[in-house]
Amino acid sequence: MNLALFVIVPLACVFLIVLLARRFKALSDILANTAALFLLLLACFSLKQVAAQGVLTYNISGWAPPIGIALVMDGLSAFMLLTVNLVAFLAMIYAISYMRRYTEKWKFHALFLMMLTGMNGVILSGDLFNLYIFIEVASISGYALVAFGTQAEDLEAAFKYAIMGALASIFVLLGIALLYSHTSTLNMADIALSLAAKPRGILINFISVLFLAGFGLKAAIVPFHAWLPDAHSSAPSPVSAVLSGVFIKTLGVYALARVFFNIIGISAQLFYVLMILGILSMAIGAFLAVAQNDIKRMFAYSSISQVGYIIFALGIASPLAIFGALLHLFNHAVLKSLLFLNAGTIEYATDTRSLKGLGGLNDKLPVASVSSLVASMSISGIPPLGGFWSKLIIIIAAVQAGYFNFALVAVLVSVVTLVYYLKFYNTVFLGSLNAAIAEVKAVPFTMKFSLVALAIISLIAGGVLLPGLRIYLQAAANVLMR
Amino acid sequence: MTNNPSGMSLIVKTITRLTVGLILIYGFYIVLQSHIAPGGGFAGGVVMALSLIHLVLAFGRDAVLKKISQINSVCLMSCGAIAFLVIALSRLVTKNHFTGVLLSDIAIATMVGAGLFVVFLTLVLFIKESAKGNKQ
Amino acid sequence: MELHLILIFMICASIMAVEIKDLISSVIALSAVGLGLCLAFLVLKAPNLAITQLVVEILLVIVLIRATIKKDLPLVRDGRWLFNTVSTLLFIGIFLTFGYFALKELPNFGQPTMLVSREYLANSLTQGGLANIVTAITLNFRRFDALAEASVLFTAVIAVLAITRKTGKAHDK
Numbered sequence: 001m002n003l004a005l006f007v008i009v010p011l012a013c014v015f016l017i018v019l020l021a022r023r024f025k026a027l028s029d030i031l032a033n034t035a036a037l038f039l040l041l042l043a044c045f046s047l048k049q050v051a052a053q054g055v056l057t058y059n060i061s062g063w064a065p066p067i068g069i070a071l072v073m074d075g076l077s078a079f080m081l082l083t084v085n086l087v088a089f090l091a092m093i094y095a096i097s098y099m100r101r102y103t104e105k106w107k108f109h110a111l112f113l114m115m116l117t118g119m120n121g122v123i124l125s126g127d128l129f130n131l132y133i134f135i136e137v138a139s140i141s142g143y144a145l146v147a148f149g150t151q152a153e154d155l156e157a158a159f160k161y162a163i164m165g166a167l168a169s170i171f172v173l174l175g176i177a178l179l180y181s182h183t184s185t186l187n188m189a190d191i192a193l194s195l196a197a198k199p200r201g202i203l204i205n206f207i208s209v210l211f212l213a214g215f216g217l218k219a220a221i222v223p224f225h226a227w228l229p230d231a232h233s234s235a236p237s238p239v240s241a242v243l244s245g246v247f248i249k250t251l252g253v254y255a256l257a258r259v260f261f262n263i264i265g266i267s268a269q270l271f272y273v274l275m276i277l278g279i280l281s282m283a284i285g286a287f288l289a290v291a292q293n294d295i296k297r298m299f300a301y302s303s304i305s306q307v308g309y310i311i312f313a314l315g316i317a318s319p320l321a322i323f324g325a326l327l328h329l330f331n332h333a334v335l336k337s338l339l340f341l342n343a344g345t346i347e348y349a350t351d352t353r354s355l356k357g358l359g360g361l362n363d364k365l366p367v368a369s370v371s372s373l374v375a376s377m378s379i380s381g382i383p384p385l386g387g388f389w390s391k392l393i394i395i396i397a398a399v400q401a402g403y404f405n406f407a408l409v410a411v412l413v414s415v416v417t418l419v420y421y422l423k424f425y426n427t428v429f430l431g432s433l434n435a436a437i438a439e440v441k442a443v444p445f446t447m448k449f450s451l452v453a454l455a456i457i458s459l460i461a462g463g464v465l466l467p468g469l470r471i472y473l474q475a476a477a478n479v480l481m482r
Numbered sequence: 483m484t485n486n487p488s489g490m491s492l493i494v495k496t497i498t499r500l501t502v503g504l505i506l507i508y509g510f511y512i513v514l515q516s517h518i519a520p521g522g523g524f525a526g527g528v529v530m531a532l533s534l535i536h537l538v539l540a541f542g543r544d545a546v547l548k549k550i551s552q553i554n555s556v557c558l559m560s561c562g563a564i565a566f567l568v569i570a571l572s573r574l575v576t577k578n579h580f581t582g583v584l585l586s587d588i589a590i591a592t593m594v595g596a597g598l599f600v601v602f603l604t605l606v607l608f609i610k611e612s613a614k615g616n617k618q
Numbered sequence: 619m620e621l622h623l624i625l626i627f628m629i630c631a632s633i634m635a636v637e638i639k640d641l642i643s644s645v646i647a648l649s650a651v652g653l654g655l656c657l658a659f660l661v662l663k664a665p666n667l668a669i670t671q672l673v674v675e676i677l678l679v680i681v682l683i684r685a686t687i688k689k690d691l692p693l694v695r696d697g698r699w700l701f702n703t704v705s706t707l708l709f710i711g712i713f714l715t716f717g718y719f720a721l722k723e724l725p726n727f728g729q730p731t732m733l734v735s736r737e738y739l740a741n742s743l744t745q746g747g748l749a750n751i752v753t754a755i756t757l758n759f760r761r762f763d764a765l766a767e768a769s770v771l772f773t774a775v776i777a778v779l780a781i782t783r784k785t786g787k788a789h790d791k
Contacts, residue, residue, distance in 0.1 A: 004762075011769060012567055018776060019560035022553065060762045061570075067737050069762045101787055107780040114773045121766065133766040137773060144777030149787055158781075181724050184732030206720035512669070518749045520665035522756065524767075528673040535680060556779070563772055570765050579746035583757045590768055597775040598677060605681060608782045 003058040003071040006120040021106035028106035036089040043081040050078040066187040072126035075475030090450040095238040097444035115141040157230035172214035219252020222281040232300035237344025244303040245337035278312025286416040324393030338454040359434035371455040380418035386461030489542030498540035505533035523587040527594025562593030628654040641686040666752040
């Protein structure tokens with residue numbers, strides 16, 4: 001199976017949309033949604049193939065690595081591809097109706113598909129410089145999508161994100177250049193072999209810090225998180241869903257894990273640094289989220305907190321912890337995108353996002369209410385929903401490794417998470433209809449479809465632990481444990 | 483130098499008529515000889531875009547926009563991009579490397595040239611829009 | 619020796635570009651940085667990069683001058699200026715110290731011909747008839763990277779088109 005299809009198909013669709021969509025109005029919708037659906041089916045199919053065949057590779061233009069570029073798909077890549085394409089497809093369906101509020105929808109579709117190309121390329125890339133270029137492709141489309149509303153605050157948020165993102169990319173590029181000079185090859189497997197043969201010096205530590213700073217900023221880890229809340233409150237809701245659900249995880253967490261676990265190889269100090277950063281992100285994100293009034297900013301800080309859980313679990317680095325980290329990654333991708341799409345629905349229906357101006361929407365927006373309830377309960381860790389299992393596994397792994405105080409912090413943060421999600425649900429949906437709401441518009445079918453689909457997936461996400469489906473997640477975790 | 487819609491003085495316009503063609507051909511030359519001398523598709527494309535920008539700076543945006551509209555440039559950029567994608571994938575190229583490099587250079591040059599010209603035109607039109615908005 | 623002089627020139631020019639109040643002077647200082655970079659590429663024997671850098675710098679300066687003419691930028695010096703400057707200098711100091719010790723471990727420039735580069739040097743003429751090795755690398759061996767770079771440029775153009783729309787949100791009907 002041709003791995004390059006994951007990148008070629010959305011890229012070709014972008015070029016076709018830009019060429020033709022001015023004349024054929026409905027073309028961009030049809031083409032974009034078909035491409036996203038095709039990629040989702042391809043990701044499911046490839047998950048099965050990797051489970052059967054092991055690692056799949058594809059050498060571009062026939063040049064064998066290390067001369068040429070190779071695309072590699074192992075268990076972790078297949079798992080990430082499924083997550084990314086699933087969330088992107090459902091966000092695209094949602095955007096059919098939601099983006100009617102914006103002008104020139106074809107530019108949105110072009111940028112969105114380009115972001116999807118970049119993310120797929122990052123996941124599949126087997127070559128370090130290729131990884132960097134696809135990070136750039138995804139990042140630039142991200143900057144533009146955040147600014148898509150072209151109001152003054154949208155442009156300011158996008159500008160802030162662009163400057164910080166460009167700085168992060170420079171750090172990553174410097175790290176790649178130094179690594180290439182040290183090992184004389186750019187292929188990831190070759191670099192790993194070459195580094196295993198050389199002694200570890202200050203240079204490797206310097207490169208590790210550069211990568212940590214660069215990828216950490218893309219992943220919105222504290223102290224590099226400052227761009228995320230502004231970017232989220234300005235971006236259109238489907239973009240926020242993809243940004244918080246899969247973008248920061250692909251460009252940040254996946255790239256970090258790939259570079260540190262598989263290429264450079266970790267030392268105990270680096271594990272400890274990852275754990276500390278994870279704990280900081282968890283705590284700071286949660287405490288800042290409680291005080292927010294804007295729904296989307298609250299969800300943005302919650303994202304910072306939950307990504308902290310994933311980084312913390314990666315820092316523990318026992319097999320159980322990595323399993324929990326990946327399960328939490330999938331859970332959070334589904335749940336956070338569901339929450340952001342809900343925020344978009346609320347904004348679509350009532351034209352406001354502030355907690356002070358909302359209330360009592362339980363009867364008027366039943367689909368949004370039920371899916372928000374499911375998502376809030378799951379992300380706070382209420383059994384037997386999916387989020388509970390991933391947090392439990394992470395906390396058990398922390399206790400097993402002996403970090404009792406960190407595990408205690410994780411439990412406390414989980415309680416705080418429950419507090420602010422209950423505050424959100426209570427204020428927005430329960431009670432009587434707020435007098436400040438002028439009218440509640442009806443929610444179109446495509447938006448409801450995405451909400452229901454994501455809610456169903458989040459309900460059955462706990463089922464991944466069943467022995468039949470567990471092998472896929474175990475294969476992904478095994479890649480990082482080598 | 484101001485945002486004068488009718489361009490610059492007569493001297494500049496006369497010289498531009500002579501140099502625009504030269505710059506365009508020089509850009510194309512950089513692309514074509516990229517296999518034996520420094521150059522390459524990206525640099526050649528930028529030079530071709532610069533020749534068109536030279537035209538806009540000298541003659542003013544209205545005169546140039548009548549001949550080369552922004553939509554045509556966007557279409558040209560997309561065609562160049564699709565051509566490069568097709569060339570990168572086709573089997574012909576994996577057998578004959580030289581043709582592949584030459585064709586992809588030309589495709590890249592088209593894409594880069596048209597794209598940068600679109601960016602410049604967008605910024606020029608944007609300044610015109612906001613100037614009109616300020617006057618109203 | 620020349621490389622060090624050019625680098626010092628670039629650092630001075632970029633510091634000037636940040637600190638000058640007048641926007642046009644700042645843009646000219648920025649173009650001096652670009653020119654210095656082009657000269658540095660020539661000294662390092664990379665004419666391909668020098669040509670590209672030069673023409674992109676020309677384009678950049680035209681666009682920037684066009685954008686900053688008749689605009690004024692108030693330079694704000696509020697209370698946090700001292701903290702920002704001190705923390706920036708501290709960060710630069712730590713980065714340079716750490717970097718100096720780390721970069722000592724790198725091999726000398728071009729001394730042992732590296733694994734992949736050796737293959738490129740050997741194969742580019744025979745397997746493509748391309749005497750210019752840089753073009754051979756970017757467009758023959760690593761064509762996928764060139765495709766991705768072209769799509770980065772494409773994305774940037776679409777981004778400019780998207781951000782400079784007249785109206786962002788359609789008015790509700």
